[in-house]
Amino acid sequence: MKIKQYQYIGGQWKNNFTTAGFHAQQAQLILVFGEPGLITQPALFDEIRDFFPKGNIVSCSTAGEIMGEDVYDNSIAVTAIQFEKTVIKCCATHIQQHDNSYETGKYLMQELLADNLNTVLVISDGTYVNGSELVSGLNENNPENIPVTGGLAADGDRFIRTFVGLDQVPEEGTVIAVGFYGSNLHIGHGYFGGWDEFGPHKKITRAEKNVLYEIDGKNALDLYKEYLGPYQDELPGSALLFPLSMQEEGSNEPVVRTILSINEEDKSMVFAGNLPQGSTVRLMKANFDKLIDGSSLAAQSALTNLAGSNSELALFISCVGRKLILQARTNEEVAAAKGIFGENTPVTGFYSYGEISPFAPLTRCELHNQTMTITTFSES
Numbered sequence: 515m516k517i518k519q520y521q522y523i524g525g526q527w528k529n530n531f532t533t534a535g536f537h538a539q540q541a542q543l544i545l546v547f548g549e550p551g552l553i554t555q556p557a558l559f560d561e562i563r564d565f566f567p568k569g570n571i572v573s574c575s576t577a578g579e580i581m582g583e584d585v586y587d588n589s590i591a592v593t594a595i596q597f598e599k600t601v602i603k604c605c606a607t608h609i610q611q612h613d614n615s616y617e618t619g620k621y622l623m624q625e626l627l628a629d630n631l632n633t634v635l636v637i638s639d640g641t642y643v644n645g646s647e648l649v650s651g652l653n654e655n656n657p658e659n660i661p662v663t664g665g666l667a668a669d670g671d672r673f674i675r676t677f678v679g680l681d682q683v684p685e686e687g688t689v690i691a692v693g694f695y696g697s698n699l700h701i702g703h704g705y706f707g708g709w710d711e712f713g714p715h716k717k718i719t720r721a722e723k724n725v726l727y728e729i730d731g732k733n734a735l736d737l738y739k740e741y742l743g744p745y746q747d748e749l750p751g752s753a754l755l756f757p758l759s760m761q762e763e764g765s766n767e768p769v770v771r772t773i774l775s776i777n778e779e780d781k782s783m784v785f786a787g788n789l790p791q792g793s794t795v796r797l798m799k800a801n802f803d804k805l806i807d808g809s810s811l812a813a814q815s816a817l818t819n820l821a822g823s824n825s826e827l828a829l830f831i832s833c834v835g836r837k838l839i840l841q842a843r844t845n846e847e848v849a850a851a852k853g854i855f856g857e858n859t860p861v862t863g864f865y866s867y868g869e870i871s872p873f874a875p876l877t878r879c880e881l882h883n884q885t886m887t888i889t890t891f892s893e894s
Contacts, residue, residue, distance in 0.1 A: 515597055515826045515893040517860045520565065521581050522548070522558065522590035530581060531860045533596075541566045541594040542602050543692065545829075546573035547580075547864040548590035550669055550677055558590065559683045566594050570604040572692060573684050574637050575677040576864035577668035577834035578844070583852035583861065585837070585844050587670075593862040595827065598893055599698040600632070606680035609687045615644040618689055619651020623662075626693035627655065633701045635692040635829075635889070636664030640676040640867030642687050644723065645881040646788035649870060652691075653878045662879035663703050663889040665831035665866035671838060673774065676867065702825065702890035704815025705871045705882055707770050708808025709798040711759050713741055718760075718793045726783045729795060733781035741797050750776050753783075754835045757884050759796045760789055767873045770798065772835050772883035786868055786883050798884075800839050809847040809886040813854035816888040819875055825890040828855050830863030832886040837865045847886060855890075 516533040518541065544566045552558060553575050562571060579591040605625040612618045626634060638648055645666050652662055667676035667684075677684035694701075716737075720728035729737050739746040742756060753773035761768040772786040789795070809832070817825060830851060837844045852861050871887040872879050 515595065515891065517827055518594040519581065519860055519862065520592040522552065522592070523586060523588070527561070536596055538566050538594065539568055541569040541596045543595045544569045544571045545593045545862060546571060546590060547576050547862065548573070549579070549588045550575040550675065552588065552590050553684055554677055556683050562592060569594060570602065571681050572604065572637055572690055573679045574667035574864070575669060575684060576866070577670050578837050578865035580830045580848055580861065580863035583845070583849040585848055591862050591864070593827070593860065599696055600893060601695040603693045603695070604680055604690060605693070606688055606690045609639060609642050609689065615647035616651040618643070619648040620655050622689065622691040623652045623655035626691055628695060630695045630697070631660055632694045632696060632699050633661040634694070636662060636690070636870055637678055638664070638666050638689040639678050639687050640666035640668055641674070643689060644788070645786065645868040646724065648689065649879055649881045656878070659872070659876050659878055661701050661703060661872060662870060663887065664870040665864070665887070666868035668834050668865060668867045671834065698893050700820055700892045700894060702816035702819035703871050703888065704812040704819065705869065705885045705887040706808035706812040706815070707885045708801060708804035708806070709757065709759070709770065709884065710801045710804065711796045711798050713797045715794050715796050718789055718791050718795060721789045721791050723788050724785045726785060726789050727780070734783050735776055735778070735781040738783065754838055755800050757798050757835070758785070759798050761794045762790055763792045769880055769882055770884040772833065787881050802840065802843060805836060805840060806843065806847045806850050809851040810854050812886045812888045813851040816890045817854065820890055820892060825855050825859045825892055827891040828859055828861045829889040830861060830886065831866050831869050832863070833869060833884045834865045834867060835884045836886065851886065851888060
């Protein structure tokens with residue numbers, strides 16, 4: 515595997531990393547992550563196509579771009595991959611072509627399934643797509659639990675419009691899945707949050723998909739405010755500091771759910787992921803040092819999954835909520851993870867509206883919030 519990285523920043527292109535022997539004409543996959551206002555400019559897309567005339571260009575808008583050990587805003591991060599023995603297939607669809615996000619996920623996985631399918635990378639619209647339903651659909655047509663990782667596009671901290679594109683200028687509502695085929699590709703994946711849980715465990719007694727109405731038979735918002743104390747006056751902004759840990763019935767692992775908005779009239783709360791009735795929830799609070807340390811733990815997990823192979827590329831997808839909380843310390847979580855891989859492993863990625871990764875090898879993929887997820891690639 516050979517890698518070429520460019521960065522568009524300050525109105526010009528910068529060459530960041532090149533593996534010896536890389537040939538632009540032979541790059542099969544080009545990952546492009548960028549600020550919404552830049553990544554939707556046709557002229558900039560045309561320039562990327564000129565750099566890499568034959569590969570599939572998979573692009574999405576972000577809440578921050580990751581390149582090397584740094585985080586950028588108002589930039590475009592371009593990573594071109596030249597595989598030696600791995601075959602890829604890209605499939606794009608639009609949410610309006612399907613009844614719902616669940617059917618979208620089913621369709622994409624069905625399009626990619628084959629005996630030698632090794633792993634799948636999903637880059638999805640983050641505004642119109644229900645990430646939980648999308649992941650459920652992907653799992654429905656993935657009985658062998660082929661690794662599926664990826665993330666939902668973002669729009670900075672605006673939460674208005676997100677853009678995804680395959681071989682064209684990105685647009686709203688698009689979902690892309692990339693299938694990687696062959697036994698020579700080795701994939702590692704890891705995720706970690708770093709939040710502290712507090713307070714008692716409680717049951718979700720009324721919810722509809724990602725809208726939470728009642729916990730233990732009480733209005734969800736009123737109960738949530740009781741635990742926030744003085745922070746309740748800063749809602750909904752302060753909700754980023756206090757996500758929920760949720761564990762579904764029959765699941766061995768909890769996932770984190772970020773609060774997007776609140777409704778004072780019906781006392782409900784809207785989350786960036788579904789909360790099934792009967793699930794157990796517990797409040798969480800930010801621990802800055804643990805958030806940063808968590809990214810290095812995710813990196814260690816991804817390396818462990820590689821089973822001795824060296825990582826030739828690391829893809830970081832972290833939650834916009836972490837960036838908004840860490841603020842000036844955001845670079846620290848990326849640098850901590852990059853440090854696990856060393857100087858010779860190129861890193862790219864973005865801050866997202868949702869992260870997709872399995873809990874462990876040979877398990878189904880899950881939608882995560884407020885986590886750092888890492889996917890590593892290596893060829894033998």
